[in-house]
Amino acid sequence: MKSEEGLGFMVFSEAELIHATNNYDNSRILGKGGNGTVYKGIIKNNIPVAVKRCGLVDERQKKEFGKEMLILSQLNHKNIVKLVGCCLEVEVPILVYEFVMNGTLFELIHGNNKALQISFSTLLRIAHEAAEGLRFLHLDASPPVIHGDVKTSNILLDENYMAKVSDFGASTLAPSDKEQFVTKVQGTWGYLDPEYIQTFQLTNKSDVYSFGVILLEILTGQLPMKLEGPDKQICLSTIFLSAMKDNNLDAMLMSHVKGQESMELLRGLANLAKKCLDTCGDNRPSMKDVADELNGLRKHSMHPWVLLDVDTEAESLLEGGSTGGYEIELSGYPMGENENKPINPRSSYYEK
Template identity: 75%
Template sequence: MRVILELVLILVLSTAQCGSTTKVPRSDCQKQCGHIDMEYPFGIGTDCSFNGGFDINCTNQNGVFKPFIGDFELLNISLTQSTVRVLNFITAYCYNSSGSMEVSGPRGFNGTNTPYRLSDVRNKFTVVGCNTLGYIVDDGNRRYQSGCVSTCRNLSDLVDGVCSGMGCCQTAIPNGMYYYRAGFDMGFNTSQTWSYAVLMEASEFNFSTAYINSTRFNDTNAGRVPMVVDWAFRGEGSCVTAERNETGDYACLSSNSKCVNSTNGPGYFCNCSQGYEGNPYLPDGCRDTNECNRHPCPSGGVCHNTIGGYYCSCRAGRKFSGETNACNPDIGLIIGVIAGFLALMSIAFCRHMIIQRRKLNKIKQEYFRQHGGTLLFERMKSEKGLAFTVFSEAELIHATNNFDKSRIIGQGGHGTVYKGMVKDDMQVAIKRCALIDERQKKEFGQEMLILSQINHKNIVKLLGCCLEVEVPMLVYEFIPNGTLFELIHRKNQGLQISFGTLLRIAHEAAEGLHFLHSYASPPILHGDVKTANILLDKNHMAKVSDFGASILAPSDKEQFVTMVQGTCGYLYPEYMQTCQLTDKSDVYSFGVIILEILTGEVPLKLVGPEMQRSLSSVFLSAMKENNLDSVLASHVKGQESMELIRGLAELAKQCLDMCGSNRPSMKEIADELGRLRKLSPHPWVQDDAEIEIESLLGGPSTTTNGFEIVTSTGYATEERENLPMNPGSSYYAR
């Protein structure tokens, strides 16, 4: 068994040794001769070249080592072009009278198996001289012969650098030549000057007129000029045959090499594959080329080396342009980036808007809940006949043109009133209330529901509200014809306005307050009764308005004590002692309204003697002194009977009683005013007076006795000097 294994091992090793025909140079081979690098398949010494045809002789000439291929000194080796450059000998000839001449011998490489062929692409047969016929002959199987003639009839026609048959001539050779002979026609060359003939590298020859009639051409080049020789592996024929490697002599050893057919005679040579460089005749001799070192990319481009190649890229925002061979701005990418950025911004903005809208809706829902909107909706649903609307904030913004200042029709301590137009082109008065406290927020929905159910001809109708804002907004019916304040203190100055008209308006206002006190459930205390809060509709009917200071009548002691607010001049005297708002508080304020009708004066003057500033004090003092005439308006004295005037004065005195319990109720006041109206001596003139009044209503604000009226349209006006004692105490102090 052991013998069999040994035999198998011997066979394997023998097979491996027989198949290992790869030719590589010894590691100790000479790498250089003179200044020329010895690149395989060429080599100096045994087993240093691919075969004998590539042997190089390194010869010492006068102490300088030079490489030689046969008789030719080697100038350089090109693996990629498969060429060598050598120094070729110049053939010289001189005619003399005895007919003697000097001719050099044959030049080239003997044998068809030599790797070398004279380059037919880069060499030309060149002849220099006058009246000279030079020829080149291949005595081999091709029997090739050619030549050219150079003449010099007129030396002045010779031009440096031009070889066109005058002073010199050149001719090409066919490919496949490895040997040639140069000579001259002695019958044609009769001038007694030197002539030269040589096969040389065409790019190295530059004609000079100094070459004629001298030995300068030969001397300058030391008798030798460069010649290019093509080399190849001739024995295997073409690449198709060589790549079969039947003889084991395939020369392209590198894994990244390729075979190239020779164009000058049979054979092939090797090159590194695209993207590689080095020696294809050595294993692993072809290495990846870093093409980026040659800067192959266009201006502005970035080169990226890859194994066997490279690619170029342009910096961000640019792309390659074949027309300009440069990286130009990528308009499409820029537009795409901008569009993408805008799209992302739009998405982010929309997302932000959605989030903000959700937050806003959540806030609105919270406000709606705080203001009792849920309770209000439940009651509205259960009472289907309830004529009350819950408006959205957007609806009221649209109705008032975003609460434009030009829409303001009233402004006071409880809020600002705007004229608006809601659906069905209905005119309304929209009140943006002032701030309210947390307790009022909780009770707002329930109280709005109560106010919405008030339906009396002498009370401004509450049509709806908006609860989805921090401070609720109220929507009332629009009353167009001004206020009782304007009628008494502004419009009628210098005019005889019917006293009966004023009396009727006061009676209607009393009826409205009586309804609030007696028939509303629960009763409602107005809290800010004054002539500015008694509006006049298109028929000049009184409408009690502005429930900003109103509260529901308290049902227990805990609710009874509350800080209220009102207007100076109308406040009841026990205000500072009790801070209690009762039905008798409204009665006191109504007594001041009767005084305004009787006297034509404002309730409180901010200028003048201190004792004359309060209208109620002046009136009560006059009544105490039995001097009523001193406070009555001049036109009142002449229009009405003294019985009517004294009756009104007595009613006013009762309303202004310092003790609230002694004051009459609003029912008693309404009944008494109804009785007194019957005492008017001229009831038939009432309609004419009202027509006269209608033409006087409306107009810009003015200042009367220190009060500025900030509305002329007749809705919920207040004086700027309205001085609430505690603005945050009332339920609807908005």
């Protein structure tokens, strides 16, 4: 294992990673997906890592792994998963990430550990941290990065349940004209920007739309795609926007949330989600605006007696401690390529 001059990560030999993962033993699997399998590994000095290994070798996989390595090697932010290193001795690079121990936001909202209790203010904090990570990608990364597959299963949670945005296989470096044309729509149904589906034009506002769906999951506890009858699925965003139009937000909210948080706060979060889900990308807020509004909402959650106006400066709201909490109704696991195999809610899930 060595540090390559000019690179911000380590270069591992193939033998080192075979040893670290006990020859890629099945018991070490953290997650599976279309782009490969992620294993828990132990490297020098007993440091845990997550090793992402491509299963199928083809030109698309080579390109996506290479792109992910290029993007992550240039990013350094507390709310973005860190690339520790890679192995270049194989046909498709093997990527080595920091190990993030507490699973994903998807598992926290939709998993089946009913004994787990989490305050709504904690979920709000996780959303704010994820927004800060995306804001960094859009504004401060050089060049800027469009994530392209923002979803709750790509928000990892560390030992303190701090958010770390992960999985950059669908990401792209934003060109100078801020637009990216693609020949095939990538992403996850339920989170996909309808404007992107129609135009094949990927922009940072595509990430904003997907983040709006994450806010809906936090508010409602429901999955992004819902079954409506035996053969019909409908997007949560469609149901939510219809409820907002009919002034029926209350029917969408989890029973645990109502009564624990003020309706003023919940309406503020719902209105932010609605802005993110605007069918016209130009009308959506930037990720900076989203992060700022979430910061204001968090401060209102800490001090519910403070009048809430998420469009005003966040500094007008006071600092303070959390109030209230609820038990999440957990109803399922994110599935990898083997859709019948549940993911351990205490493991990290790096690939969907």
